[in-house]
Amino acid sequence: MKKRKELIIENNEEVNFRIEQFVEEITDEYLLHDTYFGNILIALSEAVENAIMHGNRGNKAKKVAIYLDPRKEGLLISVADQGEGFDFATVMAGESLYDGSEKKGLALIRTIADEVRFKNKGRVIEMLFRIYGIDENIFGRRQALVQEFFRKTHPHMN
Numbered sequence: 001m002k003k004r005k006e007l008i009i010e011n012n013e014e015v016n017f018r019i020e021q022f023v024e025e026i027t028d029e030y031l032l033h034d035t036y037f038g039n040i041l042i043a044l045s046e047a048v049e050n051a052i053m054h055g056n057r058g059n060k061a062k063k064v065a066i067y068l069d070p071r072k073e074g075l076l077i078s079v080a081d082q083g084e085g086f087d088f089a090t091v092m093a094g095e096s097l098y099d100g101s102e103k104k105g106l107a108l109i110r111t112i113a114d115e116v117r118f119k120n121k122g123r124v125i126e127m128l129f130r131i132y133g134i135d136e137n138i139f140g141r142r143q144a145l146v147q148e149f150f151r152k153t154h155p156h157m158n
Contacts (some may be wrong), residue, residue: 001057003070004038004068004069005022005025005026005067005068005069006065006067006068007022007066008063008064008065008066009048009052009063009065010060010063010066011052011056011058011062011063011064012061014058015052016045016046017082018133019041019045019048020041020042021038021039022044022066023037023044023070024037024103026040026068026075027040027090030070030075030131032131036131037040037070039112039113039129040075040077040129042108042112043077043108043109043112043113043127044066044079044127046106046108047105047107047109047125047127048064048079049079049105050105050125051064051079051081051083051125052064052081052131054083054154055081055083055084055085055086055122055139056081056082056083056122057083057121060084062081062082063082064079064080064081065078065079065080065084066078066079066080067080067150071128073128073130074114074128074129074130074131075077075128075129075131075142076126076127077095077126077127077128077129078124078125078126078127079124079125079127080123080124081123081124082123083123084121084123085119085120085121085122085123086122087122088106088118088122090111091106092110106109109125109127113127113128113129114128114129115128115130116128131137132157
């Protein structure tokens, strides 16, 4: 199994670029297709935006940490802010993608991710994306098959 990855985000104009780059690395490393890229990018972008705006209250001195923990059941991505936390049970109970409120970000994350959990009084959101077959043995076989395919279909690249 691959090791944990970490990305520390500062509140600056490069936030979106760094998030997209992080998701590209994840999808490349785990040989995931475009659907996973889009879902992970949208959920992670929403979580980081919430952490910056609501958790850290836009304070440029505070950072947001993103962690990727590969598990047998998929990829667990956590976003942690340095704020005071929030009553996530109350917010989640009253949030809908269709209610016209500005609190659609968490509802969108719940729709895209397979599991969503909050820790540390709401300062950490964990999003699980169920991606079966990322354990080391299956990953190795998948990688070998892809390499064999390219050797056969693009012999000039060997």
